[in-house]
Structures are given as structure tokens and as C-alpha cells.
Amino acid sequence: MTGTLDLAAQRPTPSAQKRINFPSAGAAVRLIAVAALLALALSTPGFLSRVSLIALANAISLVGCVALAMTFLTIGGNVMSFSIAATTSVAGMVFMATLGYGLPLAIGSSLLAGMIISGAQGVVIGTLRANPLIVSLAAYALLIGGTQLIAGPKIEPANLDFQIFKGRLYGVPVSFVIFAGLAVLGQLVLTFTRVGHELLLVGSNSKAAEAAGIHVARITLFAYVMAGAFAAVGGILVASRFGAADMQTARGFEYTAIAAVLIGGSSIAGGRGSLIQTFVGMATIAVINALTLLQGFSMEVQKLTIGLAVLAVIIIQGFGRK
């Protein structure tokens, strides 16, 4: 019902195509929804203007990185993480705090921070099979409180090296290029590496994966480390955009992120989905946001619309399974 994530392994033989590619109710509804959305977008004056598109690209790239990070966790069977946005913020703070030692080091330490924070949760969840929601909730509270105690509310950068992340590349915002690049890179990892395949198997059914001799704990750790790295990239972009790092800016990103994952069509039960789908989901959210604004609705309606879209997708997935 959703796009194939593993093109090579799932390419059906011609005769099989007839048998399996029934257009399921879910896929049909989604197709109609996308078509309607596009029609609405194209008929809305000002939507296709250059300024509007750049604003759109800008709007989705920061939280988009977090959504990509979340995708690793969702398809790996861990539902979602409440702490992923806090991880983003902390990575941003680390970036700003170490910027004085040079940009490469700052980027490196930021990525490392993200991977360690997320990976530590991955160890507990993968090895002990602790509930991922509860662990991430504890990590969320710990990160919010802990950073406040250690670093204070805000970190100002030592220099302006971060400005390169605010620039444009041939007119396209750098942050969007990075977001799109991450989506492609992550998807390549999922499609063409052994761990990628194993991640989907673990997400589909961790007990069966264990019985099949897959190192479930290691694969889960891999998913969390990847998520941490991607979230850290998001953190660097957020901090750069606003010229300083704090715990507030990215607050609530986890909800937009999981919304993008689900609207993109990845299964919340794990095992099915892709980063490309999340990219599409993020773009859909951005279009919805832009449309509600252009049509004269308030910010608040945006939030409600996104929520309803998520709910609709979950319900459609339920109908699709029936």
C-alpha cells in the first residue's frame, strides 16, 4: 500500500504484479488526498511564487531532519521518541558551545553528542527491551532539566562560522540541501546495507528477528545512533538559523516529526516505511501549513489540521489492514 522501500528485493515478477498490486483502499484515499492538496495548492494565488517556495523549503528543513531521525526509530519498531527534539536542542547547544574551536570540531562534537544521547537510550531499549516510549519520556525530562542545570537557558556562539548554514546554494537554502541530502543518504543506507534490511525485519517483528538469529539489540542501537546523528544535524541547523542555541526553539518538534513520518505512510507498528516517504510527508505538512496561511487561517488551525491529517492516516492504515 505504500511505496516500496526495498526496490530490488521487492520488485515483483510480471505475473505477480497482477496478484498483489490491488489498489488498497488506503492507497486510493491517499492518492485522492494528495491530488486534492495539489489542486488546492495550484489554485491558491501566490503559492508557486519563488518567495513562497523558498519559505516552504526553509520551513521544513529543520524539523525535517528530526523527522528523518524519527523514521529510523519508527520503522525499527520503537513507535516514536519523546526525547528526539530535546536531543536536537542539546546537540545545537554543544555546537554553539564548541564553535570557538573551529567549525569541523563543533560539527563533530555535536554529532557525537546526539549519537551518545540517543544511543544510550538505544542500549537500554535494545538490550533490556525496556519500553521505548517510557525511556524516551524519562530522557526528555532528563535532558530538559539537566541542560538547564549545566548550561543555563541559552548559549551564544563564539563566532559567526555557523552563517554558512544560513546561506543559499544556487538560490536553494543550504539547510534544505542538507535535509534532502540526509534523506537520500539515509535511504541508501536502508536500501543497500545489511543493517538497513535487518532494521526493517526487527521493526516488523523483533521476536521473529531474534529467532532468525539477528542481533536485535545491536540493530536497535544502530537505529538510535542514526537517529541521534540526524537529530544532531537538525540541531546544528536550528542553532545556526537563530544564531544561538536553547532548549525552547525545537520544543515540540517531536510531534511534527512523528506527524511527518505517519503522513508519509510509514507504519507506526514498524517494519514498513522509508526516509523518502518521510520527506514527502514533511513536504505535505509544509504545503498544508502554507495553504492554511495563504487561505487566511491562523497558526492554530495549522496545528489542528496536521493533527487531523495524522489521525486520518492512522485510521486509513487501520482500514487498509482490515
Added chain:
Amino acid sequence: MAISTAQLSPISRLAVHNVTKRFGDITAIEDVSLSLERGEIRALCGGNGAGKSTLVKILTGVQAPTSGVIAVDGVSRAFRNPIDAQRAGLALVAQELSLAPDLSVHDNLWLGHADAPWQRRTAVGMERARASLAAVGLDNLSLNLKIAELSLAERQLIEIARGLIRNASMLILDEPTATLSEREIARVFDAVRALKKSGCTIIYITHRMGEVYELCDSVTVMRNGRIITTEAVKDIPRERLLELMIGRKLSDVYPPSDTNLGRVMLEVQHLQVPGAVEEFSVRVCAGEIVGIVGQIGSGSIETIRALAGLTHNATGDVCIDSKRLALGSAPVAASAGMRFVSEDRANEGIFLHMPARSNMISTRLSETSNGGFVRPRLLNRLAVGLARQVGFDIDRLGVTAGRLSGGNQQKLAIGRCADRVMTGVILMNEPTRGVDMGARAEIYQTLRRLCDEGNAVLLASTDLEEVVGLVDRVVTMRYGRVAGVHNRADASETTILAEITNAEMAA
């Protein structure tokens, strides 16, 4: 002489008319008709996948039939839920018991009663609970004990007592003795006979010949979702009944064993799993199929799981191909050469939401990847090759595993063990649970082929007939210990059954 349905008596106690049930493309039962009289004990026989459990679910309102009618005392009924069936006087004593382990005996007896009072406990309710316990011979059982603290036999009897507390006049017993010792079986029989005397109609599902002839008045045989015959027990000879159940000669199902034994592939000494296996030792050679037989709770299933590395607290000396294996980790066991096929196919055996292709190669990613990168073409070729080997339709490799029949799912689970560079040990629990006869024969042949490739097979099964027909050696287990070892030649169903149920020394 066959009793033709619904014609002998114009109004029977319970009648099923032309009931069919389909799940998507799969037909579970087709055109099933039955008619039962007051005080009749009807045996319902048939192998796995014959459609018995679907029929039971329809009779008890758990599932609605696709077409067909159920009539009680001549009045047709449509059960929308189990409560409707209960009100009509039908009660099920389920094989997988429907007791809540966290609740007390009293609460379980009244659980789901259509007319239970709103209070948890009433004096009248406790009185009736005691009376129903007494009727099944559990006079001295405390109502406050939790179900988790009771033996399997006691739980079985409590299920029957629950039927009594509901004033059920038609009881369906689904293999009530499968897990019991002989003395416990006698208790259940006594209870069933008492029910018959009081006018109850009983459908007794079993695959044990002896029980049919000892307890039942008439017998209905199902196979592949259809009723093959319904006859009075006294009119049908044993051999004939056995043949009807299986649907073909035994020799057609099981491939011949050509025992060209190779080197010792698996050597197990003093395997222990706390609470399940006390002492287990075995030696299995390449090219050999060894079957472990025991009732539920005997430790046979747990033995296989422990060897597959799925039990964290198992201990013992295990050597695979003369190399020591550390227990307790499934990935470690797998890389040493253990290939496990689970008894719980839906939850552990296969990936239900994944395509058949992904299932087929799920254990083979290491040999189809290079430096961490998978090679799609190699994966595809391997999947197709394995499918051919186990007789899986290669056009259906793209189908989600959950949509396949039990037999095809099992082929996926076994297929991924085949054709490996490194030979090893195939560990299987219940190789053909929920698999129809046709697919069974193919699975048995696949197992033989795996042996010929130089693998060893160790399987645990509660299906005696399968074990006797398939394996080269039988190891019987009782109370977590090995009870006996037999070669294929001197193993018969009766001797094995006696060995695994010989429970008179039970404390």
C-alpha cells in the same frame, strides 16, 4: 451406515446446516452440516487444518459463518457474539484455555456469564460455584486460589465447571485431554459421562482413537474443511477411521528414510532449563531426523528453544559439529549453525507483514552481502532458488506473508534453512501445526532433503503419528527428563503414548 444429517429426526437438539466460512481467498470450512441429539457424545475428528476449530468458533459465536444456518431445537439462530451462543445453551471448553491466570477460581467460574450479578461475589454465586466444582470432582478446591497456581488438569476441569455454572446443555470440548495424565483423563471422562447422563449434548474433539471408542456415541470426520463422514462409533472399524482422518495411506505422506548417517552434528549433554528441563542429552548425526515427543509441560518444546539460544538461563554442554556452543543467545547459536523453526509461527516464526521474499532471505543476509552492503541480485536469486526447493510458488514471492496459508508460511520458515554453505542443525517445534495434509507431505520431503544436504534435524512434536512416520529416532520426554529412546523400527504410537503419559507416579 451413515447417519444422514437432519433427516433422522425432524427436530434435533443442535443442527448445523450447510455452513461455509471464508477468510479472503481461503476457505476454512465448506458446506458443513451436522445434527446432534440430546445426551449424545459426538466425536469430531480430523487432522490439523481440517476446519474443526473454525466450526467451533462459529458454534460459539466467536465468528459468524459466511453462509449457512445453526439451529437449536429446530429454531435457527444467528450468534452475533459468544453471549448469544451462551444464552442458547452452548458452552466451549477451549483447548487453549480461556481462563484468566491473574484471577481467582471463583472469578473465573463466573467470568463471561451472561447473567452474572453485578457484584463480584454473592453468597448464591459462591454456592453455585462450589456445586459446579463438585460436579467435576473438584470438591476441595478453594475458590480463592489464583488460576496460575493450579495444574493443567484442574484448569481443564474448571473450564468444564464454567460450562455447568452457565446451565449449558450443549458442551464443546476441544481436545480436553491433550495435556493430561491418564489418571487426570479418567477424571475428565467421569465428568463427561455424568454430563451425558444429565442430558447434555457433547461435541468431543479429539485425535485419539481410543477416546472415540471409549467415550463417544458417534463420530464425524473432517478433512480440508469438509465433513467426510458421520457414523455411529460401533459401525466404523479403527483402521477405516484412521484412514478417513488422514485421507491417504501413511506411506504416501512420509518419505522413506535412507539412513546414511554422517558425523555427529549435535551433541547435547545435561541440558537444563530451570522450571522446564531437568536433564536432557542427545546425539544427532548429519542426515538424521530425531524427534522429541512429550506432552505440553514435558520440556520438549523448551529443549528445542534452549538449543536455539532463546532461553537465557539454560545450561549444559552443547557441541555443534564438534565445536562448543554457548547457550543463551540466538544470534550466537545461529552463526554456529543452529537453524530454528518456531512453533509460534505468527508471532515468532515468520514476519507476517513482510513479503514472502523478505521472509525467505531473512536469515541469509550475511551470505548475500559484501562488506555490509547487500547485493540485490544475489538476494533475489537466492529467494527464487529457495522457493523452488521447498515447492513455494515463485510468483507469490511478492505476497505479504500474512496472506498465505499456514502451509505456505511454514515453507517460508523452513525454506530459509535450506541450501546453505555451512551445514548445521535444524531445530523445529511442531513442524506442521496448522498445516494441511498436502503441504505436510512437501514439508516432510524438504526435511529429508535437508538431511541429505548434510544437516541434522531435531524436532519436537506433540503429533505422535507424525513423529512415528517421519523420524529416524524418537526421544520421549516426561517431567523435563528423557523417558526413553527408540529407533524408528521399534517405535509405535501406543508404546510412545504409554511412555509419555505414564504419570501414575506423579506426586
Added chain:
Amino acid sequence: MGLIGEEKKPLAIFGVVAISLAAALVMQGNTSVELILFSILQYFATIGPVALGLGLTMIAREFDISVGSTMSVAGCIAVVASTSDPYLGAACGIGVGLLIGLSQGVLVTGLGLSSISVSLGFLITLAGFAYVVTGNMTIPLDHADVTSAINAPVLGIFSFRSIFAIACFAIASFIFLKTRAGVELIATGSDPTAAATAGVRTTRIVVIVFMISGGLSAAAGVFLTYGLSVASPSGLTDILVPAISAAIIGGVSLTGGRGTPIGIALGALTLCLLNAGLNALGVSPVAQQVVLAFVLFTVAVAAAPQLYRIIPQRS
């Protein structure tokens, strides 16, 4: 039954925390016991009903993570609808909570969806809804009398809010221990298939449990908002941390079938005592959050199914 079996562990934890708190207070020479008990119960009134609702869904082997948003939506709706009559506002808020629970329960049972995904969808939707209702503003309550009445001490240590919370637990305990409904709830969570085979209408049980969860969170939200006299649309997960902690400390199992309202009450009270103790010691709210996070983390690890990997267990 009841108090001796399942609540042994929660009671022990509660006892240890209570004694430490008492010791800390005595050492500090703090004598305003009444005031401390009052503030403990006020906090209990906030987290208790939410923990109870969430805990009941967990006992039924479901998981309602939307309790936080339900709480804030109900508070916002109550304040917005209370311009003429605060009672009407409260009724609206709680009514919406019940409706939320009903829809979640119907979706979970009707479509066979996992309750986590449904309640996650509701969490996001309701958060947006709260912003729409308030227009992204903080809205003051126009009834000062209601605010003071709801917070006024009763019998020294109680208030309307805490009495409501205690009443909820008392009623829940009665239903749980003394009625058929309680038995069916445990059976549903313990083994849903077995319960359905036995004839329990598990669908109905799950829907009702979600309604209770929605209603209790909404009531807690309405009374909290009335007590604070302002409604604000934010505050998503902040209640989830203590609510889940309370339920698990109270002996509720993540795999369903285990736990009791009394256990959940003890779990919630344990957190309240901890909170009071840290306050008394002058620990900053931020540091308190860290402590709470550690508690939840410990709880998550202690409830992990493969804990034996680090701690060998008796078989």
C-alpha cells in the same frame, strides 16, 4: 484480598519515601505539617486522576498517551465555556473528555488499531485543538469565587480538588474489587483472547476504560485550570512523566492484567511525597525534574522484560 497481594511492593516503596520525608522534615525542624499535607494532596489532585485513568487503560493492556492533551483541552474548553456559568463550563470540559475517550476506544476496538497510534494521533490533534479553542492565548477565568472555592482548605488538609481525586480512587477501588466489571477488566488485560472466548465483551470494556481515562483527565484538567484561574493551551507531555511513573510504581504491569486503583494511588502519593520532600529541602524545580526523570528511568528499566541481562534472577 486486594491490599495484601498486589499492593505489597507499592506500599513498601510508599512507606520508605514517607519515612524519609518525615525524617527530613523533623531534621529541618519543619512543623507546619498541615500545610505540607495540604500541598501534597493538592499535587495528588493534579496527577492522581490522570494516573488512575492511564493506569486503568494499562491494566486493560492498552495505553492512552493522550491524557496530557485531553487535560489541557478540557481546561481550555471549560474556561471558554464558563463565561455565563462555571458549572456549564466544567460540564463541557468533562463531556469533551468523555467524548475523546469514546472516540479513541471505538477506533481502537473497531479497527483493531494499536492504542498507542490512536492516542498519539489524538495527542497531536487535541494539542492543535487547544490552540484553536484559545486562539493561542492565555485566557483568564472570570469567576474568582470559583477559584477560591476550589482551592479552599477543607478540614485543614483537603480541598475540593483533592477530595474529588480521593473520591475517584475510592469509587474505582470499589468497582475494581467488588463488582463484575472489575473482574472483566482484569480478565481483558490478562488475556484478551481468553476473556473474549469466555464471553467477556472485551470491546465494551476497552471503550469504557478509554472513556474513564478521558473523563478523569478532563476533570483533572478542568479543576486544575479553575484552580489556577487561567487556561493556556500548552503542556503536552509534562503530565505524562508523573502519570506513567505513578502507575508503574503502583504495580501496574506494562503487559496488562496487573495493578489496582489502590496501587496507583500509592504510586501517585509516592511521587507527591517525593515532590514535597524535594521542595522542603529547597531543591530547585529544574533539579526536581531531573530527579523525577531518574525515577521514571529506573521504573522503565525495572519493568524491562530482559532485565536478567544485567541482574541475574532467581528462577
